[in-house]
Each structure stands twice: as structure tokens, then as C-alpha cells.
Amino acid sequence: MAREIGPVILDLKNLSLSFGGVKALTDVSFDVCEHEIRAIIGPNGAGKSSMLNVINGVYRPQEGEIVLRGGHFTNMTPYRAAIAGFARTFQNIALFKGMSVLDNIMTGRNLKMKCSLLQQAFWFGPARREELAHRARVEEIIDFLEIQHIRKTPVGRLPYGLQKRVDLGRALAMEPRILLLDEPMAGMNVEEKQDMSRFILDVNDQFGTTIVLIEHDMGVVMDLSDRVVVLDYGRKIGDGTPDEVRANPEVIKAYLGASH
Amino acid sequence: MIYRENGHFKTSYAADRQIFPIPQDRWAILAILAFAFAGVPLLADEYLFRAILIPFLILSLAALGVNLLVGYCGQITLGAGAFMAIGAYAAYNFMIRIDDMPLLAALLLGGLASAAIGIVFGTPSLRVRGLYLAVATLAAQFFWDWAFLRIKWFTDYSPSGSVSIANLHVFGWKIDSPLDKYLLCLAVLTLFALLAKNLVRGAIGRQWMAIRDMDVAAEVIGIRPMYAKLSAFAVSSFFLGVAGALWGFIHLGSWEPAAFSIDRSLQLLFMVIIGGLGSIMGSFFGAAFIVILPIFLNQFLPWLGGLVGLGISTAAVSHAEFMIFGALIVFFLIVEPHGLARLWSTAKEKLRLWPFPH
Ligand SMILES: Nc1ncnc2c1ncn2[C@@H]1O[C@H](COP(=O)(O)OP(=O)(O)O)[C@@H](O)[C@H]1O
Ligand SMILES: [Mg+2]
Numbered sequence: 001m002a003r004e005i006g007p008v009i010l011d012l013k014n015l016s017l018s019f020g021g022v023k024a025l026t027d028v029s030f031d032v033c034e035h036e037i038r039a040i041i042g043p044n045g046a047g048k049s050s051m052l053n054v055i056n057g058v059y060r061p062q063e064g065e066i067v068l069r070g071g072h073f074t075n076m077t078p079y080r081a082a083i084a085g086f087a088r089t090f091q092n093i094a095l096f097k098g099m100s101v102l103d104n105i106m107t108g109r110n111l112k113m114k115c116s117l118l119q120q121a122f123w124f125g126p127a128r129r130e131e132l133a134h135r136a137r138v139e140e141i142i143d144f145l146e147i148q149h150i151r152k153t154p155v156g157r158l159p160y161g162l163q164k165r166v167d168l169g170r171a172l173a174m175e176p177r178i179l180l181l182d183e184p185m186a187g188m189n190v191e192e193k194q195d196m197s198r199f200i201l202d203v204n205d206q207f208g209t210t211i212v213l214i215e216h217d218m219g220v221v222m223d224l225s226d227r228v229v230v231l232d233y234g235r236k237i238g239d240g241t242p243d244e245v246r247a248n249p250e251v252i253k254a255y256l257g258a259s260h
Numbered sequence: 261m262i263y264r265e266n267g268h269f270k271t272s273y274a275a276d277r278q279i280f281p282i283p284q285d286r287w288a289i290l291a292i293l294a295f296a297f298a299g300v301p302l303l304a305d306e307y308l309f310r311a312i313l314i315p316f317l318i319l320s321l322a323a324l325g326v327n328l329l330v331g332y333c334g335q336i337t338l339g340a341g342a343f344m345a346i347g348a349y350a351a352y353n354f355m356i357r358i359d360d361m362p363l364l365a366a367l368l369l370g371g372l373a374s375a376a377i378g379i380v381f382g383t384p385s386l387r388v389r390g391l392y393l394a395v396a397t398l399a400a401q402f403f404w405d406w407a408f409l410r411i412k413w414f415t416d417y418s419p420s421g422s423v424s425i426a427n428l429h430v431f432g433w434k435i436d437s438p439l440d441k442y443l444l445c446l447a448v449l450t451l452f453a454l455l456a457k458n459l460v461r462g463a464i465g466r467q468w469m470a471i472r473d474m475d476v477a478a479e480v481i482g483i484r485p486m487y488a489k490l491s492a493f494a495v496s497s498f499f500l501g502v503a504g505a506l507w508g509f510i511h512l513g514s515w516e517p518a519a520f521s522i523d524r525s526l527q528l529l530f531m532v533i534i535g536g537l538g539s540i541m542g543s544f545f546g547a548a549f550i551v552i553l554p555i556f557l558n559q560f561l562p563w564l565g566g567l568v569g570l571g572i573s574t575a576a577v578s579h580a581e582f583m584i585f586g587a588l589i590v591f592f593l594i595v596e597p598h599g600l601a602r603l604w605s606t607a608k609e610k611l612r613l614w615p616f617p618h
Contacts, residue, residue: 082482094477096470107470111482113463117491123458135273
């Protein structure tokens with residue numbers, strides 16, 4: 001592969017998160033290097049989704065901090081995370097159901113569109129130019145994800161696998177530095193999984209996007225990722241290359257042995 | 261296959277991004293506009309202008325405002341009437357307190373005053389939603405009902421509480437006859453419908469719909485709920501304010517606070533539910549429906565009663581009106597939340613396939 005793994009871009013330090021009595025994360029630390037694909041694995045309820053939610057400010061951790069390219073964030077918010085270059089997809093698809101595929105992905109351009117409300121109301125001139133320029137970029141994403149045939153379809157009418165693809169498209173439209181993917185292949189058939197794996201590798205390869213990925217399918221994880229973090233009951237129990245993690249006795253006991 | 265979407269190939273994104281990408285739709289709209297501006301004035305009589313067309317145009321404008329907020333941004337409001345009142349009384353005060361105030365400027369300022377107050381009364385939406393937001397907007401309604409009734413300055417100390425504006429004119433054109441009033445309202449509505457369409461097909465419209473459909477995901481892609489919601493309240497209140505000023509100045513001529521009571525708010529909400537939430541076209545359908553239904557029932561029910569030998573009183577007709585509205589609201593909420601506009605597009609879909617059923 002052409003890409004080269006860079007220095008640490010995202011450093012997560014001693015993060016703890018609890019909901020009332022439930023400890024979702026306990027003192028978890030790990031880092032993510034530029035251009036790498038970093039997987040988070042673990043049984044159901046291990047705290048993987050919570051981890052992503054902490055990274056991009058949907059949840060506020062009780063302890064710990066997030067260091068992004070040297071900048072310290074103790075209270076990350078989704079808006080700050082978006083500005084800082086994070087994009088993400090959701091475990092339970094969170095598309096805008098009333099909108100078409102095209103509009104969903106266009107919404108991902110929102111931070112880059114600068115025309116004022118008044119300019120937009122009058123349409124002709126700057127607003128129209130801006131809209132068309134971003135439309136062209138979005139069409140590239142639509143081509144890349146091979147969803148040209150459904151661009152005008154309301155997302156609610158799409159089958160699950162395609163919805164996941166649109167979810168990825170909306171995240172890509174943000175042109176993120178770091179892409180957080182929460183189980184992008186859950187519930188897909190083998191063919192759909194292969195397509196999705198290919199898109200993830202291509203994004204990483206062509207745009208150098210750093211990717212943090214939650215995935216259950218061990219085969220996929222071993223193929224795609226450079227390094228893997230293993231969570232269990234909110235604690236980190238393993239961290240390393242896929243081979244190291246696979247050989248880690250604690251991981252075998254907690255995760256690979258458990259049914260999930 | 262009278263009506264077709266396919267066969268028109270777009271060669272640019274600009275062509276694809278037009279308001280009406282399908283030629284038939286474009287021609288239909290142009291024909292409707294031409295008819296509205298040139299045909300209707302030749303055909304309609306004074307009664308039609310006063311009782312149907314002018315109220316329809318102004319209420320369409322108000323329904324557009326409500327639809328931007330409720331249908332596109334997903335924020336419920338029971339205070340739409342209050343924002344019409346704010347527009348009307350603000351415009352009134354600009355007219356009487358500033359010498360030579362042009363009518364259009366007063367309408368615009370009325371709208372802006374309503375927009376500013378809309379932002380203030382929209383702030384609860386940042387914390388609460390659904391039922392709680394409905395109650396908060398209801399509080400706005402009652403507050404402004406009270407204010408315009410009790411704070412005499414707003415009504416220029418008029419002893420009866422009723423206010424009026426005489427001698428309306430726009431750039432030397434005297435707005436006097438029902439035809440003049442109709443044309444003025446039509447021009448304003450056409451312009452505002454275009455602005456509304458531009459907003460909902462652009463970036464801000466997508467922000468509103470994103471907040472409506474999935475607010476967490478919207479925040480994650482960098483949409484600020486505060487900006488999206490308050491801008492929806494502002495634009496919606498602006499539309500309502502201008503509509504309110506037109507309602508007072510043009511339709512009623514002289515009016516009291518009761519003209520913009522909670523009844524009006526509910527009526528506007530019904531319009532967008534029946535017409536179609538999240539549809540510009542639906543706002544027109546809803547307004548037409550609600551203006552025409554009572555008139556239709558007034559004619560039709562006594563006639564029907566006559567057929568079976570029953571005398572039907574006016575009171576009975578207005579009761580029937582309530583019952584039919586109630587039933588329709590329930591029907592649309594449960595069966596077709598996208599209202600008449602969806603029924604219309606289903607019909608178009610059928611036309612596309614016609615005469616082949618499947
Ligand atoms: N919003 C929430 N409110 C309460 N508890 C939560 C919330 N989100 C996650 N949890 C709890 O945190 C734990 C970890 O959940 P999650 O991060 O979704 O796990 P995973 O993605 O690894 O399956 C679970 O016990 C879950 O019930
Ligand atoms: Mg999860």
C-alpha cells in the first residue's frame with residue numbers, strides 16, 4: 001500500500017464514562033496514528049460505541065482528556081469535533097429519513113457552505129454557485145460509492161446495506177481527517193461486506209483518511225486494521241497488531257472465547 | 261403516459277437543481293401564474309375576491325410560514341396567530357407613528373419585528389420538544405393576546421380596541437378595489453413562495469430537515485441546533501408577520517386582537533397537516549381547503565338537507581364543519597401524514613404509468 005503510517009494524531013488519555021451506576025468506560029487509554037486503520041473490538045456492551053461517542057463529543061466523559069494533534073479537549077462537543085475534522089457513521093443508521101440520498105450527502109457539506117440565509121433565499125448568484133460546486137463534489141462521492149442509481153430515492157425506502165453506504169457517503173462528504181465507523185458491516189451479507197471493506201480501504205488509501213473502526217467480524221478486522229484495541233466491560237484488555245491481539249491470552253479468554 | 265419524468269435528461273447539475281426539473285411542471289406553474297395574474301381578474305367578481313381569493317392568498321402565506329417551522333424543521337407551534345398579530349400591530353404602529361411610511365416598508369418591518377420576537381419565543385425549543393414546546397408556544401399566544409388587548413399603546417389608545425389603516429398605496433398605485441387587494445396579495449405571495457422554495461432546496465433547508473429527522477446525527481456533521489432552530493423560528497415568524505399585516509390591512513381593514521386568537525393558530529396548524537407537512541405545495545392545498553370547506557358546506561349541507569326534507573340551520577353547519585375538520589385531522593395524522601400534497605404526488609405517479617396499471 002502507498003500510504004505510510006504517520007505520527008500519533010489522536011491520543012485518548014484515561015477516559016472514564018458512567019451512566020448512573022453503569023460504568024461504560026473505565027480508565028481507557030489508547031492512541032491513533034495518522035493514516036492508520038485502528039479497530040476497536042469487544043463483546044456486546046463492552047463500551048465500543050460509547051468510546052466513539054466520547055471521541056466526538058456526543059457523550060461527555062467524567063474523567064480523562066482527548067488530545068488531537070497536540071490540542072487538548074476536555075469538553076469536546078459534536079460541533080467542535082466536526083470542525084476539528086471528525087466524521088462518523090452510526091451503529092443504528094442515523095440518516096435523515098425524509099430526505100433523498102443526494103440531500104443526505106449534501107448535508108455533509110454543511111460546514112463548508114458559507115452563504116448567508118439571505119443569499120440562499122434569493123438563490124441566484126453566490127448561493128447557486130456554491131450549491132453547484134458542492135453538488136459536483138457530492139457527485140464524486142456518489143460515483144465512488146456506486147450509488148448513482150439511487151441518488152433521488154428517499155433513504156427510508158432503501159435496503160439496509162445501501163443505507164449503510166449512504167451513511168458512509170454523508171460522513172465522507174465532510175472530507176474528514178479522522179473517520180469513526182461504528183459497525184459499518186453489521187447485518188450485511190458477504191458480498192456487501194466485501195464492497196464495504198473495499199470502500200474503507202480505498203478511502204484510507206486514496207485520501208489518507210485515518211479510520212477508527214468498530215467491527216465484530218474478526219476476519220474483517222484482521223484484514224483491514226493496522227492495530228486493534230480490545231475492550232471488555234469498559235476496560236482495555238488488549239492493544240496491538242491483529243496478530244499480537246489474537247495471541248493475547250486475556251483477549252482469547254474474554255472475547256474470542258465468549259459467544260457474541 | 262401523459263406525465264413523464266423520464267426522457268428529460270439533465271446535462272448539468274444546474275438543470276437538475278431547478279425548482280421544477282420536469283418541463284410539464286414548469287409549464288403548469290407558469291400557466292397557473294399567468295392565469296392568476298391575468299385570467300382571474302377578468303373572471304372573478306367582488307364576492308369571490310373578498311370571501312375566497314384574498315383570504316386564501318394571505319392564509320397560504322401564513323401556512324407557508326408555519327410549514328417551514330413545523331413541516332421542515334419539526335418544531336411544533338401553537339402560537340402562529342400571535343406572530344400574525346405581532347406583524348399586524350407592528351406594521352400598524354410603523355404606519356401611524358412614522359410620517360409617509362410606505363406600505364411595503366411597513367409590511368416588511370412588521371415581518372421583521374415578528375421575526376425578532378419569534379427568535380425570543382423560539383428559545384424554549386433549544387431545551388424542550390413535542391408537548392412541552394407546544395405548551396411554551398401556547399404561552400406566547402396567550403401573552404400576546406393579553407398584550408394587544410391590555411397595553412393600549414399598541415392600539416394607539418383606540419377606545420374600542422379596534423384599529424384600522426386607510427388610504428393604502430404602493431408606489432402611487434392606490435390599493436382600493438378588491439382587485440387591487442387581490443393583486444397585491446398575489447404578488448407578495450408569489451415572491452414569498454419563491455423565497456421559501458429557495459430556502460428549503462438550499463443548505464439551510466437541509467439543516468432544518470436534518471434537525472427534524474435526526475438531531476444527534478445533525479449535530480455530529482456540524483449543524484448547530486441553535487442556529488437551525490432559531491433561524492426556522494425567525495423565517496417562519498417573518499412570513500407570519502407579513503401575512504398578519506396583510507390580513508389586518510388588506511383583508512379586514514379594521515381589526516381587533518381577537519382576529520389573531522388561538523383559533524387562528526390552530527387553523528394554521530390544521531392547514532399544514534391537511535395540506536402536507538414539509539411541502540410548499542401542501543401549504544397552498546391546506547389553505548385552499550380550509551377557506552373553501554366552510555363555504556362549500558354552507559351551500560351543500562342545506563341543499564342535502566333539503567333533499568331529504570330536513571332544514572339545516574347555520575349553527576348545525578358550523579358544528580358539522582368542526583366535526584369534519586376533526587375527522588380529517590385524525591385521518592391525515594394517522595393515514596397520510598404528508599397530507600394532500602402526497603395524495604397529489606401519488607396521483608401524478610399514477611398518471612406516469614397510465615394507461616398501464618403496473
Ligand atoms: N446513553 C446511554 N445511557 C445509559 N447507558 C448507556 C448509554 N449508552 C451506553 N450505555 C451502557 O454502556 C455500556 C456500553 O454500551 P456500548 O458502548 O453501546 O457497548 P458496545 O457498543 O460495545 O456494544 C452498556 O452497558 C450500555 O447499556
Ligand atoms: Mg455498539
